[in-house]
Amino acid sequence: xxxxxxxxxxxxxxxxxxxxxxxxxxxxxxxxxxxxxxxxxxxxxxxxxxxxxxxxxxxxxxxxxxxxxxxxxxxxxxxxxxxxxxxxxxxxxxxxxxxxxxxxxxxxxxxxxxxxxxxxxxxxxxxxxxxxxxxxxxxxxxxxxxxxxxxxxxxxxxxxxxxxxxxxxxxxxxxxxxxxxxxxxxxxxxxxxxxxxxxxxxxxxxxxxxxxxxxxxxxxxxxxxxxxxxxxxxxxxxxxxxxxxxxxxxxxxxxxxxxxxxxxxx
Ligand code: IP8
Numbered sequence: 001x002x003x004x005x006x007x008x009x010x011x012x013x014x015x016x017x018x019x020x021x022x023x024x025x026x027x028x029x030x031x032x033x034x035x036x037x038x039x040x041x042x043x044x045x046x047x048x049x050x051x052x053x054x055x056x057x058x059x060x061x062x063x064x065x066x067x068x069x070x071x072x073x074x075x076x077x078x079x080x081x082x083x084x085x086x087x088x089x090x091x092x093x094x095x096x097x098x099x100x101x102x103x104x105x106x107x108x109x110x111x112x113x114x115x116x117x118x119x120x121x122x123x124x125x126x127x128x129x130x131x132x133x134x135x136x137x138x139x140x141x142x143x144x145x146x147x148x149x150x151x152x153x154x155x156x157x158x159x160x161x162x163x164x165x166x167x168x169x170x171x172x173x174x175x176x177x178x179x180x181x182x183x184x185x186x187x188x189x190x191x192x193x194x195x196x197x198x199x200x201x202x203x204x205x206x207x208x209x210x211x212x213x214x215x216x217x218x219x220x221x222x223x224x225x226x227x228x229x230x231x232x233x234x235x236x237x238x239x240x241x242x243x244x245x246x247x248x249x250x251x252x253x254x255x256x257x258x259x260x261x262x263x264x265x266x
Pocket of ligand 1: 085
């Protein structure tokens with residue numbers, strides 16, 4: 001069965017957690033407001049969570065993102081990363097269900113395997129069946145077993161791109177803590193210019209300028225995000241990167257209305 005109007009929304013970790021605070025702390029007010037915005041969507045929905053404080057702090061401690069870290073050290077980080085990401089995902093699940101949006105968490109660790117940091121096996125039938133059962137799916141960036149490195153981080157952006165292709169998702173909205181993709185890193189240069197549309201005419205220029213995330217981010221920040229999303233956008237998949245900290249923008253995108261963001265069009 002083809003899921004009509006299937007929409008994927010990525011909740012950036014820096015919006016739903018307090019990324020600079022240790023131990024990791026969820027940002028309850030933001031999660032509750034976002035749940036209300038998500039509730040306005042009619043139709044099947046996948047919500048992908050970034051790691052934020054819960055994923056990236058622990059990943060950093062165990063040497064993820066550093067190619068010289070031995071597999072034993074990476075493997076020893078699995079329990080803490082999984083524990084933290086489970087806490088975060090349950091917080092979001094609770095908020096969505098409390099706002100009348102039936103949803104369940106499907107964690108990648110239990111079914112996804114990686115090969116040298118890339119997806120080797122990612123079964124999606126259970127995700128599809130859950131959506132067909134009228135339940136929103138919450139899935140999150142995770143640590144996964146890797147047959148080369150021992151363990152690797154699977155980022156929420158990589159999950160978003162993979163699922164968008166595998167499930168033929170029509171709309172992909174990537175929520176971050178900035179207004180979209182800028183010509184330069186807006187955390188480093190507050191006067192950086194927002195790029196409203198990325199297409200074949202400015203793709204290379206944008207990719208050269210998009211900066212890394214300002215805080216601890218083992219999965220590559222905005223430059224990698226932009227690269228992966230550019231590969232995804234096509235005639236049937238709409239892609240937008242937007243500011244999820246700004247109330248109402250997600251609601252506008254879900255309703256098909258215009259709002260401040262970067263649209264990726266190919
Ligand atoms: O924040 C990373 O996901 P991202 C997930 O989407 C972990 O890059 C566990 C660090």
